[in-house]
Amino acid sequence: MTFDLIIRNANLPDGSTGLDIGCRDGKIAAVERRLKADAGEEIDAGGKLVSPPFIDIHFHMDATLSLGNPRLNETGTLLEGIQLWSEKRPTLTHDDVADRALRYCDLAVAQGLLAVRSHVDVTASHMIGVEALLDVRERVKPYLDLQLVAFPQDGYFRRPEIAANLERALDMGVDVVGGIPHFERTMEDGRRSVTALCEIAAERGLPVDLHCDETDDPMSRHIETLAYETQRLGLQGRVAGSHLTSMHSMDNYYASKLLPLIAEAGIHCIPNPIANIVLQGRHDTYPKRRGMMRVPEMMALGINVAYGQDSVLDPWYSLGNADMLDVASMAVHVGHMTSLAAMRASFDAVTVNAAKAFGLDGYGLAPGCNADFVLLEARDPVEAIRLRPARLAVVRRGRVISRSAPRSARLDLAGRPGIVEPWLYAPKLPN
Numbered sequence: 373m374t375f376d377l378i379i380r381n382a383n384l385p386d387g388s389t390g391l392d393i394g395c396r397d398g399k400i401a402a403v404e405r406r407l408k409a410d411a412g413e414e415i416d417a418g419g420k421l422v423s424p425p426f427i428d429i430h431f432h433m434d435a436t437l438s439l440g441n442p443r444l445n446e447t448g449t450l451l452e453g454i455q456l457w458s459e460k461r462p463t464l465t466h467d468d469v470a471d472r473a474l475r476y477c478d479l480a481v482a483q484g485l486l487a488v489r490s491h492v493d494v495t496a497s498h499m500i501g502v503e504a505l506l507d508v509r510e511r512v513k514p515y516l517d518l519q520l521v522a523f524p525q526d527g528y529f530r531r532p533e534i535a536a537n538l539e540r541a542l543d544m545g546v547d548v549v550g551g552i553p554h555f556e557r558t559m560e561d562g563r564r565s566v567t568a569l570c571e572i573a574a575e576r577g578l579p580v581d582l583h584c585d586e587t588d589d590p591m592s593r594h595i596e597t598l599a600y601e602t603q604r605l606g607l608q609g610r611v612a613g614s615h616l617t618s619m620h621s622m623d624n625y626y627a628s629k630l631l632p633l634i635a636e637a638g639i640h641c642i643p644n645p646i647a648n649i650v651l652q653g654r655h656d657t658y659p660k661r662r663g664m665m666r667v668p669e670m671m672a673l674g675i676n677v678a679y680g681q682d683s684v685l686d687p688w689y690s691l692g693n694a695d696m697l698d699v700a701s702m703a704v705h706v707g708h709m710t711s712l713a714a715m716r717a718s719f720d721a722v723t724v725n726a727a728k729a730f731g732l733d734g735y736g737l738a739p740g741c742n743a744d745f746v747l748l749e750a751r752d753p754v755e756a757i758r759l760r761p762a763r764l765a766v767v768r769r770g771r772v773i774s775r776s777a778p779r780s781a782r783l784d785l786a787g788r789p790g791i792v793e794p795w796l797y798a799p800k801l802p803n
């Protein structure tokens with residue numbers, strides 16, 4: 373039997389080891405020990421981890437790589453970020469947005485990040501960002517799944533033309549309905565926006581993903597309305613609540629009522645731990661709140677939690693590297709999720725959980741799935757989060773589309789080894 377590509381002796385995220393993965397015609401055709409077959413190319417994984425590709429379920433590709441243009445965010449707040457973006461918005465051109473997005477996708481592919489859900493601002497009637505990212509979505513399709521959310525950054529009800537712009541973006545082919553209820557003028561406008569946006573999604577048969585309660589105000593409770601509207605309109609499984617940072621500050625009694633409502637409605641919940649650890653708590657003195665939703669408690673209730681990156685080198689975040697393991701690492705630290713089970717769950721939150729929220733078909737490492745995966749220079753998911761290791765090979769539809777050199781250092785120390793390979797250092801832990 374002949375394959376296009378075989379990866380030999382791989383560990384998988386579920387803890388299985390010593391497996392060969394055979395790919396043919398863009399699909400995974402076999403996953404077994406000592407696969408007796410030839411291939412156009414063979415890669416020896418040597419006991420390292422093969423994972424399905426990383427997915428970023430919350431990003432802003434129209435703003436990425438624009439850091440410093442027109443200026444830097446001096447206060448570091450969400451509100452100055454929104455102000456800064458409104459200064460940038462009139463200067464956008466198709467080529468500027470498309471070039472930055474394509475460059476970002478190069479970086480993403482090199483990190484094994486092969487699916488991105490990006491919000492695209494629909495505030496301005498010129499629709500330049502929408503047109504540019506629709507163009508980019510087609511151009512990257514062979515190597516990266518880009519899903520777009522129509523996002524009224526300044527609020528759905530803030531100006532009369534914004535509702536029409538959102539519908540135009542959906543008519544043009546944007547995939548998901550977005551919103552920002554906590555940024556409407558009043559709580560009541562916020563509530564009405566959740567209802568209106570969910571009704572648009574129900575009518576058009578589209579998913580919903582709202583920036584929801586991204587504030588330290590514990591009384592910001594639009595997620596409650598989102599759960600209600602999801603049930604009322606029968607949208608279970610198609611709705612996501614992004615950020616939900618007010619949940620961090622909520623009264624515990626109210627949270628104990630809210631979380632089961634979210635579970636019952638089947639809402640995907642999307643914390644953005646890197647963005648919100650720096651954006652939230654900015655109005656606090658001490659102690660400073662963390663601004664992350666209650667991830668361990670939500671996972672315990674069976675809520676699907678997927679982590680997003682939100683921003684890279686833009687008005688809201690001046691660092692970032694398209695590395696979803698950085699995001700998982702931040703979640704582990706911010707959420708006190710340091711047990712082995714919680715760290716593994718955080719790896720799932722940037723892979724399989726995100727695929728579920730995204731609605732990606734053919735995702736995974738079973739025979740019949742798309743031959744999309746990444747070979748990491750680490751032996752398991754916990755080590756991957758610890759090391760944020762080299763992506764030795766990134767495979768899309770059975771073809772290696774990115775390769776990185778292993779990480780090693782040459783030591784010049786008498787009586788010590790000549791080479792340090794960081795992935796070989798962790799003690800082996802019991803399962």
Ligand SMILES: [Zn+2]
Nearest residue numbers: 430432583682
């Ligand atoms: Zn966002």
